[in-house]
Amino acid sequence: MKAKIHKFVQNGTYILLDINSGAVHVIDKMIYDIMDTFTGENDDEVIAAWENTYKKDDLTEALDELHALMDEGELFAPDIDVPPTFKQKGLVKSLCLMIAQDCNLRCKYCFGDGGSYGQERAIMSPETGMKAVDFLIKSSGPRKHLEMDFFGGEPLINMKTVKAVTEYARKREQETGKKFKLTLTTNGLLLNDENIKWLNDNDFSLVLSLDGRKEVHDAMRPDVGGNGSYDRAIKNFHKCLDSRKGGDWDYRGVYTYLRGTYTKNNMDFTKDVLSMNDEGFDILSMEPVVLKDSPLGFTEEDLPRISEEYDKLTEAYMKRHHEGKGFFFFHFNMDLSNGPCVAKRLSGCGAGHEYFAVAENGDLYPCHQFVGREGYRLGSLDEGVTDTKLPQYFRESHVLNKEKCRDCWSRFFCSGGCHANADLFHGDIRKPYEVGCEIQKKRLECAIYVQAMLELEKLEKEDETA
Amino acid sequence: MMKHIKTVNKPSMQKTLKTGGCGECQASCQSACKTSCTVGNQVCEK
Numbered sequence: 422m423k424a425k426i427h428k429f430v431q432n433g434t435y436i437l438l439d440i441n442s443g444a445v446h447v448i449d450k451m452i453y454d455i456m457d458t459f460t461g462e463n464d465d466e467v468i469a470a471w472e473n474t475y476k477k478d479d480l481t482e483a484l485d486e487l488h489a490l491m492d493e494g495e496l497f498a499p500d501i502d503v504p505p506t507f508k509q510k511g512l513v514k515s516l517c518l519m520i521a522q523d524c525n526l527r528c529k530y531c532f533g534d535g536g537s538y539g540q541e542r543a544i545m546s547p548e549t550g551m552k553a554v555d556f557l558i559k560s561s562g563p564r565k566h567l568e569m570d571f572f573g574g575e576p577l578i579n580m581k582t583v584k585a586v587t588e589y590a591r592k593r594e595q596e597t598g599k600k601f602k603l604t605l606t607t608n609g610l611l612l613n614d615e616n617i618k619w620l621n622d623n624d625f626s627l628v629l630s631l632d633g634r635k636e637v638h639d640a641m642r643p644d645v646g647g648n649g650s651y652d653r654a655i656k657n658f659h660k661c662l663d664s665r666k667g668g669d670w671d672y673r674g675v676y677t678y679l680r681g682t683y684t685k686n687n688m689d690f691t692k693d694v695l696s697m698n699d700e701g702f703d704i705l706s707m708e709p710v711v712l713k714d715s716p717l718g719f720t721e722e723d724l725p726r727i728s729e730e731y732d733k734l735t736e737a738y739m740k741r742h743h744e745g746k747g748f749f750f751f752h753f754n755m756d757l758s759n760g761p762c763v764a765k766r767l768s769g770c771g772a773g774h775e776y777f778a779v780a781e782n783g784d785l786y787p788c789h790q791f792v793g794r795e796g797y798r799l800g801s802l803d804e805g806v807t808d809t810k811l812p813q814y815f816r817e818s819h820v821l822n823k824e825k826c827r828d829c830w831s832r833f834f835c836s837g838g839c840h841a842n843a844d845l846f847h848g849d850i851r852k853p854y855e856v857g858c859e860i861q862k863k864r865l866e867c868a869i870y871v872q873a874m875l876e877l878e879k880l881e882k883e884d885e886t887a
Numbered sequence: 888m889m890k891h892i893k894t895v896n897k898p899s900m901q902k903t904l905k906t907g908g909c910g911e912c913q914a915s916c917q918s919a920c921k922t923s924c925t926v927g928n929q930v931c932e933k
């Protein structure tokens with residue numbers, strides 16, 4: 422049977438999630454216990470099972486409350502199957518451009534082999550980049566919001582193409598009424614004043630890569646000559662962040678992320694997140710490395726330690742929040758009431774049908790991680806999508822078609838995990854990577870807890886002032 | 888007021904079965920190298 426609820430304890434708080442409605446309930450220990458027995462229609466059984474532990478009156482009261490939730494559709498809500506809107510053919514709305522399949526760093530965990538993706542080191546020509554703009558416009562049908570991500574390797578080593586593509590995209594916006602959101606991911610080494618100014622003037626969202634503490638960063642992110650890159654990166658990141666404060670920056674709809682990767686070398690990554698925050702950055706993300714057969718990668722055995730660390734991070738996050746020094750942590754940020762629609766929750770990342778990566782030479786792949794992977798080339802900008810089966814397969818590889826995910830409590834939050842990781846570990850995009858799943862679920866519990874606590878605090882404040 | 892349960896949100900998921908799927912929202916990569924995210928923290932463009 423498909424799980425309908427998920428319950429967990431975080432920081433001593435008992436939480437009940439109704440999977441199919443998304444309702445989150447903070448409960449007491451008694452409710453937590455009796456949910457082992459309660460199915461919605463077996464009150465007598467619940468009382469029989471728990472009357473030695475709890476008073477009968479209390480149990481009856483608890484059951485009444487649970488039935489009230491059911492009446493509201495907030496407990497045991499009906500199963501969700503594929504919504505009708507999901508069946509149409511996919512339209513492409515995002516492209517990741519491999520602006521440079523080359524890099525000025527040699528990060529130890531890079532899946533792109535120092536930016537080359539197992540291919541020749543090369544950079545994308547302006548012509549290829551501009552063709553990608555046209556491809557996206559043509560493939561997006563009536564969709565208005567389009568995204569383009571300038572990626573690599575290190576995109577700033579090929580500013581010529583970045584600029585040409587941006588200029589062209591802005592021109593085509595005028596002509597077509599589309600809206601391009603532009604994002605660039607950089608290691609910061611080439612983030613000089615001139616580049617910062619240009620990126621600011623062109624409303625780029627930025628994803629800045631930093632792994633936290635200097636020693637952690639330097640060990641993982643050396644340059645071509647083997648020297649640590651922390652000092653150079655952080656200096657430029659500060660400059661960049663300072664340039665994006667005040668004025669209309671709050672309203673431009675662009676963001677400046679600082680993001681890091683943790684590996685087996687820094688399982689105490691809370692310190693790295695806090696170090697980033699201490700440096701003055703407050704939009705942060707920190708994620709587990711995904712590597713197979715590597716001393717830096719994680720296995721099942723690491724899960725308890727990782728889970729413990731997320732508890733620590735959660736505590737630190739709440740502590741800073743209460744001290745008025747709160748920060749935004751990507752995975753804890755979740756809108757429990759107005760999250761995405763079901764169609765979105767089911768479809769997940771969109772790789773291979775809504776989202777493609779364009780290799781430096783114009784070849785199309787399901788996403789940046791598939792670039793250069795055997796059997797995943799979908800076509801090219803010149804020929805268009807020549808493999809029509811694979812995009813359809815990606816499209817149909819949503820949560821409800823993955824055996825493991827169908828029954829997983831986090832299916833509507835996680836939406837089926839990363840296809841690229843599934844392929845890496847199991848050679849099948851429908852078989853999720855287990856270690857990733859466990860980390861995902863732990864992170865979600867922390868996120869739900871954080872949001873529940875913030876909501877309760879808000880309600881308490883309202884009560885006080887009322 | 889309930890004594891044993893505090894519900895913290897008014898979820899809209901079931902409602903979106905009928906209204907959702909417009910597709911104007913962002914793609915949402917979950918891998919470690921991107922802005923990556925889980926869909927749980929996406930915003931709706933509507």
Ligand code: SF4
Binds near residue numbers: 854858
């Ligand atoms: S990928 Fe893993 S965590 Fe995500 S829904 Fe599927 S089984 Fe659950």
Ligand code: SF4
Binds near residue numbers: 772787790
């Ligand atoms: S397959 Fe993985 S890496 Fe690729 S877009 Fe999806 S979540 Fe991101």
